[in-house]
Amino acid sequence: MKAGDLSVAAAPAAAAAAPKPVLRKWVQLSAGSAGDLDPVVVNGKKFTLYRFDKDSSDPSRSNCTGDCATTWPPYLVARGGRIFIDGIDKSKIGFIERDGGFQVTVGGWPVYLFSKDTAPGDAKGQGVGGTWFGVTPDGGKAQGGGSSPGGRTAQPSQEASPTSDPADNVTVFAKPDFLDASQSVSGPGCQNVRFDGSLQTGGGFAKVWEGPDCTGDSKFVEGDVPDLLGDTDLRGVSSVRIFD
Known part of the structure; x- marks a missing residue:
């Protein structure tokens, strides 16, 4: 799909x-x-x-x-x-x-x-x-039994596609609401970051990752995100990918 x-x-x-x-x-x-x-x-x-x-x-x-x-x-x-x-x-x-x-x-x-x-x-x-x-992708009932910790986790088949243009640069802040120390990174490519309080993309989109070097769970972000962890459901943000 x-x-x-x-x-x-x-x-x-x-x-x-x-x-x-x-x-x-x-x-x-x-x-x-x-x-x-x-x-x-x-x-x-x-x-x-x-x-x-x-x-x-x-x-x-x-x-x-x-x-x-x-x-x-x-x-x-x-x-x-x-x-x-x-x-x-x-x-x-x-x-x-x-x-x-x-x-x-x-x-x-x-x-x-x-x-x-x-x-x-x-x-x-x-x-x-x-x-x-x-629930299955068409709303049906999934087939199979329950799982236990350590079971196979879901892996996405393809990346979601935001509708805005890619960000030219990303600024991350140490605290929510764009407060305290900040770090600006530019791309394209993967950049490791020190902060995960809030984020600004200048209206474009980027992708944030829980692990360094764009590893682990990830989420697309667009525009200003005042509470990076609360708004993305991620446990932390260690790297950012800026697209061409």
């Missing part, structure tokens, strides 16, 4: 509020694998996303609220946020309004994380109660 990105604008029917919702400004959805599940949709940290048989896909509606939403946190994106997709048909991605933001849907099905998945590649929610299943 051709990768792309989606901007969150409007959404259909509202769902009831869940406790302590996490609204993300940047999320990534990839078609990959987790344990025995292949294919299955995973997020940017390679955690499995699930669908619930008691929800509905037409119309898209969540029936997981209260304690259910604590165990199965709805996967939410903030208003004005952006979703990068990798190996998933753009037409399969949608949103329902929820908790001040939007819950992501795949093939019409609202999607969730599982609180007992503690490591990338876990799929401990698969088959729970006979109603929870990893």
